[in-house]
Amino acid sequence: MRQYNLPRRTVLTGAAAVLATPHIAGAQAKAVRIGMQATFSGPLAQSGITHRNAIEMEVDRINAAGGLAGRPIEMVYRDSKSQPQEAARVARELVNSDGCDMLLDAESSAGSFAVQEVVRDLGVLCIHSSSETSSLTADPKYRVASAFRSSRQGIHDAIVGGAYAAKVADARKLTKWATCSPDYAYGRDTTAQYLEYLKHFKPDIEVISQAWPKLGQPDFTEVITKLIQAKPQAMYTALYGGDLTAFINQGNIYALFSAMQVFSVNLADYTALTAIKNLPAGIDTGNRYVVTCPDTAANREWGEAYRKRFKEYPTNWSWESSTGMRFFEGAAKKAGSADPKKLAEALRGLKIDCPFGVDGTVTMRAEDQTVVGYAIGWGTTLTKPPYVADVKAADWGTIFELETEWKKRNGFI
């Protein structure tokens, strides 16, 4: 049998190097270190990658303009592999070992709640830039003083989607509805909330069929034939990503999209739009990210700059992380400092210029520390770029009114 000899000196040098790493990092006091964690591996890797792409654009821009109150930003990226226990560990490691001053957490749902608990324990400043679960910031039980959110929220999407669908349904007399959403909490909650607001705006609709395909289901034949046989006039779907593209590709074969008016909340994201073989025209879709919503020069410029640099269009995740970085930037300007405590103070109620704002600005609402005023709307698909046209931006007055009612109903306020 072979002998494995490792020189003692090599082992000691290696060990010393490993132990010394955090201290070397800690010595670079000038830079503001922001820890960013997300899923960079596995089937959801695209989420982390497109978050990071947007962050890199913002870091370059902010650093070129002098950084955060004169201090350059240095990012530390970590993969949490879509596991909440890893998310918790990585968040702690970023703060405790890597010396990060603040976090930009791009974990989705469960991971963001795990990070929220770390933020609660460590008291570190954190902006969540991916979680769309409304309760993260709406429910006072989960709220943490130093945690903010720069991503969209499920409740906003439900209200806007319901209001838009009610208008279309009124105009085209669509009363018989079906739904087709992924069979887990996100799919079921989103669908229930959407229908609630659709009925709020148009009480005479009737849901005649509901399909719940499994996550990652390769074959939608059964679901599609069930939907066609039910003969609804309209259908809502909360499918997303690979499931949505598979559903549309297979639905095309059965001419599903000419049999009923389809409302897809997650379609208008370039990842889905560009992956579909023959995108049917006329599907109603909520905006995730498209350069035509908001239809402004600033948004188009940002989208094109991203595409030029990364050879693909940005995603919904991209604008959410970009907005998070812009909030750090705006807060540092307002506070005249990069001190996390001062930044947190400055963030509450902060209004910044932002290409993704419906009026060119977004606000970090002080009462629940979450972003409002971002462009959110619905439009219809085209077969060719820009893929989505005629996006009608939602009215934030209505959103605020119904969101407050929803919060009261749930005992959040």
Added chain:
Amino acid sequence: MARIFRDIAIGILAIAVLAAVPHLTPSKAFQDFVIRCSSMALFATSLNLLVGYTGLSSFGHGLFFGLGTYSFALLMQRTGISLPMAFIATLLINAVTAVAVGAICIRLRLIYFAFVTLAMQMLMHSVIISWVGLTGGDQGLQGGIPRRVVAGIDLGDQYNLYIFAAVVLVIGLLIMRHIVNTSFGTSLRMIRDNEARASFLGIVVWRVKLTVFVLSAVFASVGGVVMSLFVSGAYPELINWPISGDAIFAIVMGGVGSFLGPTVGTMILLLLNDVVTRQTEYYGLALGIIILAFALGLRRGLLDFITERLGGRPAGGIS
């Protein structure tokens, strides 16, 4: 008897050394590492009671680890009971569940046992995902664990949780070590080596198997409690089947025949995870290559390899 005292002395020494480390180095990552290691090592060692000592290859042991996290976190969130009471109640819940699951599984052998345990875990995972009102579904149990206090010591403080985890690990390992060294432990090895002979010698095989199944479930749930305290909650990933795979990996890498093999394996696995994750996004690829190196290079777990090189025979006595 001398062996017990020796083990206890080593345990106390280990705790003393761990308690001193934070005074020598400020690394909080080390403390986090020990907390996670405590959780996973208890889990992996408890699985080795089945795999290494009894020859029962369970693929669904994560059920009890995950159930430990959920029952403890739920008891802390939903009821007003203290942490020690919730801890004991968690062990009881797991023991009762293990009796029910074990009664079905232990009558099966080899691959059938493995697959039915896996099915049981997937069943529990589905229940947790579907029972949104109680468990939060796929979002996990949110909102943190309140009142993390034992005898006036706040486990919300990292150093306290670190010491707590170290003490729980040492006590857990000592008890399991004692179990495998008793005549009951001998019965386990006898069943593993030749079930028919054990039966002819008067051992009631199903009773011994069920007992060890329940005991291992209880220790796995202790690991779950530590994990629940670390993440301050419970998440479906902690009860999903890959977590059982992690424990099996730990055993394979550390050594199935040595009592501390799973603990060493856990340390290797977590260290690899932490180091590789810092360097690359291709964690799975790196881990796969390293495991392949273990399988083809050492052909056994690290501790078994070392024990054999030193001329000994692994304590578990794999024959």
